[in-house]
Amino acid sequence: MNLYQKYGVTSLKVVEHAILILITIATIIAIGQEMMHIVNVKRVMLADLLLLFIYLEVLAMVANYAESGKLPIRMPIYIAIVALARYLILDMKGMDDWKIVAISASTLILAATVLVIRYGQLEFPYPRGGKNRRIDNYDDD
Numbered sequence: 001m002n003l004y005q006k007y008g009v010t011s012l013k014v015v016e017h018a019i020l021i022l023i024t025i026a027t028i029i030a031i032g033q034e035m036m037h038i039v040n041v042k043r044v045m046l047a048d049l050l051l052l053f054i055y056l057e058v059l060a061m062v063a064n065y066a067e068s069g070k071l072p073i074r075m076p077i078y079i080a081i082v083a084l085a086r087y088l089i090l091d092m093k094g095m096d097d098w099k100i101v102a103i104s105a106s107t108l109i110l111a112a113t114v115l116v117i118r119y120g121q122l123e124f125p126y127p128r129g130g131k132n133r134r135i136d137n138y139d140d141d
Contacts, residue, residue: 024062031055050086054079074114081110
């Protein structure tokens with residue numbers, strides 16, 4: 001690896017970690033603001049709990065990415081499902097029937113996507129030891 005590649009990769013890693021720290025700080029601030037809102041209105045609503053759950057999922061996603069360097073695509077899909085559910089719960093009375101159906105269908109499509117991704121991970125795992133090495137179910141060396 002030449003000098004430019006080394007510094008380029010290092011620079012990108014620094015930017016990546018800085019953005020992860022910014023996302024974490026912003027999420028913690030958002031959690032604090034939501035907690036202050038709950039304290040101010042002296043009432044906890046389902047929408048508040050779902051929003052806190054979304055923030056928790058964002059923190060879990062950042063922690064997972066920081067630990068492994070990989071972002072499981074299922075985590076953002078889970079966040080999207082909860083966000084759609086929260087949107088449906090908050091605004092259902094003001095929505096027309098087609099909008100409710102569209103949001104419900106979107107949620108079902110995302111849930112099916114998670115199932116397909118999980119099935120693919122179990123049935124067609126990435127090969128061990130590099131992308132060109134073939135792994136069969138009976139090959140344990």
